[in-house]
Amino acid sequence: MNTTLPAETATQRIVDAITAAIVERRLMPGTKLVEQQLADLFQVSRTLVRQALNQLSRDHLVKLQPARGAFVAEPSVDEARQVFEVRQMIEQQLVRQLCARATPAQITTLREHLAREAAAVQAEDITLRTRLLADFHVLLARLQGNEVLAELLADLLARCSLIALMYQSSHSAEHSASEHIELVDAIEAGDIERASALMSDHLGNVERGLRLKARTTDLANALGTVHP
Missing domain, CATH: 1.20.120.530 (GntR ligand-binding domain-like)
Structure with missing residues (x-):
């Protein structure tokens, strides 16, 4: 583990890297952010990764889902x-x-x-x-x-x-x-x-320039009229 950086600095480094990847459109909406994988990539503890994900969640860039983990947000x-x-x-x-x-x-x-x-x-x-x-x-x-x-x-x-x-x-x-x-x-x-x-x-x-149309959740509308 990288112990040379203060916890706040290490956490911010993760936040900045994920934010940059989102701004530059290298991370797609809905991408799962696996804590252990991030910890290995940044050579920090999972605790610091969790802190970073919590901060990104407050910024509405990450969605935290109970029992499922963290995902890049999918704006409505x-x-x-x-x-x-x-x-x-x-x-x-x-x-x-x-x-x-x-x-x-x-x-x-x-x-x-x-x-x-x-x-x-x-x-x-x-x-x-x-x-x-x-x-x-x-x-x-x-x-x-x-x-x-x-x-x-x-x-x-x-x-x-x-x-x-x-x-x-x-x-x-x-x-x-x-x-x-x-x-x-x-x-x-x-x-x-x-x-x-x-x-x-x-x-x-x-x-x-955006296709701002709500995605249908109605099965019949999504599939269209189906004739036997």
């Missing part, structure tokens, strides 16, 4: 809609504030991030581009100097990654990257209303 249609509703409220206000006070250095930081996005999209590096497209929204909060908001957005974006996997997003990485460029253009121009509208449209486009 209602949860998906609520997550996007919250993002709309938070991120429109965020860009309005940033638009009013963005500095040339902050615009440069955003442009550098956009360049990394474009390179990842061009290289068809799915893992990197997925992370960078999500990190763009967190970066907007960090440029405001608001770490609490940045952490909240990171949690919401991780949940959005699960939602995209659950409901087969058709909103392409190319579209997201292009919309990010338009948004930064508006922020640089100090156009508050346009920046807010672009963020609203961007999040709306991502949500509309």
Whole structure:
């Protein structure tokens, strides 16, 4: 066992790794997270793994089921809609504030991030581009100097990654990257209303790209009309 790291650090390392795998869409919804396997992978005790899974459960990224264990969460249609509703409220206000006070250095930081996005999209590096497209929204909060908001957005974006996997997003990485460029253009121009509208449209486009239809639990509807 790895005893060189403090318990809190080791637990957070597990949380961060699983969260990153979810954001980068390497862990599918419903995947079973076996405690002993995780303990072996991270070279820690099962107690620390259990602590990490409990934290991920509080963040709604993992579902703990009695007598069955831990599973990567499978967000419902209602949860998906609520997550996007919250993002709309938070991120429109965020860009309005940033638009009013963005500095040339902050615009440069955003442009550098956009360049990394474009390179990842061009290289068809799915893992990197997925992370960078999500990190763009967190970066907007960090440029405001608001770490609490940045952490909240990171949690919401991780949940959005699960939602995209659950409901087969058709909103392409190319579209997201292009919309990010338009948004930064508006922020640089100090156009508050346009920046807010672009963020609203961007999040709306991502949500509309999802097949947010409840999965039927009715056997007859699922199988259709069966004739003898």
